[in-house]
Amino acid sequence: MAQKIAKSRIKKLLEILRNTYPGVKTALGHRNPLELLIATILSAQCTDERVNQVTKTLFQKLRTAKDFVEVPLSDLEEMVRPTGFYRNKAKSIRACCQALLERHSGKVPDNMEALLQLPGIGRKTANVLLGSAFGIPGIVVDTHVKRVSQRIGLTRESDPVKIEFDLMALIPKKDWIDFSHQMIWHGRALCKARKPNCPACPLRELCDYGRETT
Numbered sequence: 249m250a251q252k253i254a255k256s257r258i259k260k261l262l263e264i265l266r267n268t269y270p271g272v273k274t275a276l277g278h279r280n281p282l283e284l285l286i287a288t289i290l291s292a293q294c295t296d297e298r299v300n301q302v303t304k305t306l307f308q309k310l311r312t313a314k315d316f317v318e319v320p321l322s323d324l325e326e327m328v329r330p331t332g333f334y335r336n337k338a339k340s341i342r343a344c345c346q347a348l349l350e351r352h353s354g355k356v357p358d359n360m361e362a363l364l365q366l367p368g369i370g371r372k373t374a375n376v377l378l379g380s381a382f383g384i385p386g387i388v389v390d391t392h393v394k395r396v397s398q399r400i401g402l403t404r405e406s407d408p409v410k411i412e413f414d415l416m417a418l419i420p421k422k423d424w425i426d427f428s429h430q431m432i433w434h435g436r437a438l439c440k441a442r443k444p445n446c447p448a449c450p451l452r453e454l455c456d457y458g459r460e461t462t
């Protein structure tokens with residue numbers, strides 16, 4: 249169940265995030281929804297920098313869902329190898345592109361229902377795509393958003409889907425896309441998994457964890 253949190257606290261939180269991380273977007277390089285879909289699959293257990301290095305060349309060679317289905321699997325594996333778990337990732341990309349060809353004429357659909365029907369696509373990836381490729385509001389709950397939300401006290405849940413619904417109840421819909429990016433950047437910059445830098449954090453006064461460690 250969503251936490252009861254004063255609207256004024258949420259307003260202040262959003263204001264600080266906006267001022268601290270102005271204009272932040274996904275760090276995954278892409279020129280269209282298909283490229284973002286593939287980059288997101290490759291980003292599992294891998295840094296965005298590494299993914300971008302790989303996709304720079306990959307997206308020059310392969311441009312359409314058909315290209316990804318027709319390239320020999322061993323070639324695709326070799327191309328995505330530096331991102332780790334390359335056999336599974338190549339298989340996932342292939343299965344997803346095959347489904348895109350069969351069901352959507354090779355295009356990435358722009359709604360949650362259809363995205364969730366694609367092999368290997370969960371709510372997190374679907375929300376990444378909706379927000380960053382189509383500008384459709386969604387909250388991305390990745391490892392950073394999960395951790396930071398829990399520490400601040402925006403949710404008591406640990407299941408990402410329950411956290412997503414808690415956050416949707418608290419955060420105005422118009423802010424969902426930016427809020428997701430800002431929380432991801434905050435998790436990377438200050439609220440790190442092992443040791444959050446609370447003394448330097450502008451959210452400290454609004455954060456349950458930060459206040460406890462004062």
Ligand code: SF4
Pocket residue numbers: 396399400438439440444445446447449450451452455456457458459
């Ligand atoms: S005060 Fe500490 S725990 Fe809270 S958001 Fe900032 S870095 Fe994270």
